[in-house]
Amino acid sequence: MNITVNGEPKETSPNNSILNLLNELEINAQTVVVECDNTIIKQEEYATTILQDGAVLELIRFVGGG
Amino acid sequence: MKICIHEREEEWPATTTMTEVAANFPGADILLVNGHHVKHDYKLQPGDECWCLSRGGTSSKQEMEDLLALRHTPEIQRIIQTSTVGIMGLGGLGSMVAVALARMGIGRLLLADFDVVEPTNLNRQYFFLDQVGSPKTKAMAANLARINPFVELELLQQRLDAAAIKKHFSKVDVLVECFDDPVMKADAFRLALTDMKPIRYVGASGVAGYGSNNDIRTQSPYPGIYLVGDGHSDPKQGLSLMAARVGIAAHQQANQVVRILLKDSENAL
Structure with a gap:
């Protein structure tokens, strides 16, 4: 199925969770803020939120240093 | 003429220099007019905003706020x-x-x-x-x-x-x-x-x-x-x-x- 990640079209397997997608993209789930279809997803819901076909995601990644 | 001394409007003679104003602030060695440093013989103009401060002196809260307002404007x-x-x-x-x-x-x-x-x-x-x-x-x-x-x-x-x-x-x-x-x-x-x-x-x-x-x-x-x-x-x-x-x-x-x-x-x- 097709989703959009940060404005780019992407293909992913059906019934994929947000956590799986982050793992596929090699993104640390601890240091990213995920918006899915205009909703900010709580971290504890990454594993249980299943992506729907056509989902639009914004991933904001954070790096250390301050 | 009217001039402002530490944010208060006062009436002073037209020939006033900073020497006369600073006489009211013993020990003042920083003289500011409209935010700029001036010397004692500076001839004041109507509407000038004057400050007489002491180097190393502790400013009061009001003085600090007034100085910042002078820099940034009172509204800001x-x-x-x-x-x-x-x-x-x-x-x-x-x-x-x-x-x-x-x-x-x-x-x-x-x-x-x-x-x-x-x-x-x-x-x-x-x-x-x-x-x-x-x-x-x-x-x-x-x-x-x-x-x-x-x-x-x-x-x-x-x-x-x-x-x-x-x-x-x-x-x-x-x-x-x-x-x-x-x-x-x-x-x-x-x-x-x-x-x-x-x-x-x-x-x-x-x-x-x-x-x-x-x-x-x-x-x-x-x-x-x-x-x-x-x-x-x-x-x-x-x-x-x-x-x-x-x-x-x-x-x-x-x-x-x-x-x-x-x-x-x-x-x-």
């Missing part, structure tokens, strides 16, 4: 000095943001850090050698007091988590995220977009190294929410956190705070 200063800003983390970002806001006469700062000053901090953070080993909150309070003793301070000497951030920072006018840890950065950002909405927030990500000045920028991914940095430069061997580039980011954060306070709109980019 009234907003700055009645605002509260929360700063989470007093490292290279937070210590510089706090100093900049104190210099501009911010009303109240809520400062949080769990750590003590370490020798390795001195390459970029606003602390001094003789403060190594002191809690950062206390050292910061001492340094700010030497710049502007009239900023009201609340110090939180503790490690923050989501619950503590919500508890302590919900009522600030602007919340500034200056953490070092990327997990805390993401947690705080998520909180600002959910439980703490509609807080006005300035975060940072990607400030290490000596990359281009111009890659450090301020973005607004959501209304009222700002993020400073290049988005990718994390500290690594040979590209550690360095005073200059972290300072660029810190001052973008501080200026964004001022823009949010003064523009008072959802889009203050």
